Amino acid sequence: MKSLLIPGLALTLALGGAAQAQTPASHDPASVQAGTYAVDPGHTQVGWRVSHMGFSNYVGGFSDVSGNLVLDPKNPAAAKLSVKIPVASVTTTSAKLTGELKGDQWLDAGKFPDMTFVSTKVASAGKDKAKVTGDLTLHGVTKPVTLDVTFIGAGTNPLNKKYTIGFAATGTLKRSDYGVKTYLPLIGDDLHLAIEGAFERQD
Structure with a gap:
């Protein structure tokens, strides 16, 4: 029995030590490290939603996002965001x-x-919120879109040891403005975006 208990105890202590070594992400925007960040494509999700004949909301998504964010918490209005979605x-x-x-x-x-989305203006909307306006290009057409962005958290990823920050964003565009008019008005014109973005510091 003793030989079975000792390995079990060792495993428990090892797992407990690993858990204690992990520092939770900070939810204070002022704690964010200034720098240049790159999208973490494996943990960034772009969801969309459109009305399906008025009966239901149909949802889907995009993946393999890439892009960069330049951010200084002392001057959030100067932040620059550039994103590309295949x-x-x-x-x-x-x-x-x-x-x-x-x-x-x-x-x-x-x-x-x-x-693509390239920011042109960042305006604070509260301690952890901002309105990010930019040029969104889709189907060969470029139009301004404003995203409502909420800061989620920042800290060192305990798995890859990279300093990471995360945001959630929502926005709406009319697909007809971009020349995508198939099945209007049966399929809704308003395309609702829900974005969960993770960024890793590069410098």
């Missing part, structure tokens, strides 16, 4: 619909492979 990464729960969305009747990923 249109062909669009996903839904229907393989048939996913294929159609990539085609020329919808997003036309072959002709317009990327959706």
Whole structure:
């Protein structure tokens, strides 16, 4: 019995030590380290939602996001954000619909492979919130869009040891403004975006 208890105790102590070594992320925006950050594509999600004939809201997503963020918590208005999203990464729960969305009747990923967002203005909207306005390019058209952004947390990732910050953002655009008019008005014009972004410090 003793031989069984000792390895078990050792494992418990090891796991407990590892848990104690992990420092929770700070939720204080003032604690964020200034610097240049790159999108962590594995932990950044771009979701979208559109009305489906008024019966329900249909949701999907994009992945493989890339981009950069320059941020100084002492001067948040000077922050700069640039993001690129491959249109062909669009996903839904229907393989048939996913294929159609990539085609020329919808997003036309072959002709317009990327959706991009480049910030032009950052305005504080509270201690941990901001309104980030920028130029969003989709389907070959560029229009201004404002995102409501909330700071989530910052700290050293206990797994890869990289200093990481995270934000949640929401925004709405009219797909018809970007020339995507298939099935209007049966399929809603308002495209609602929900973004969970993680960024790793590069310098």
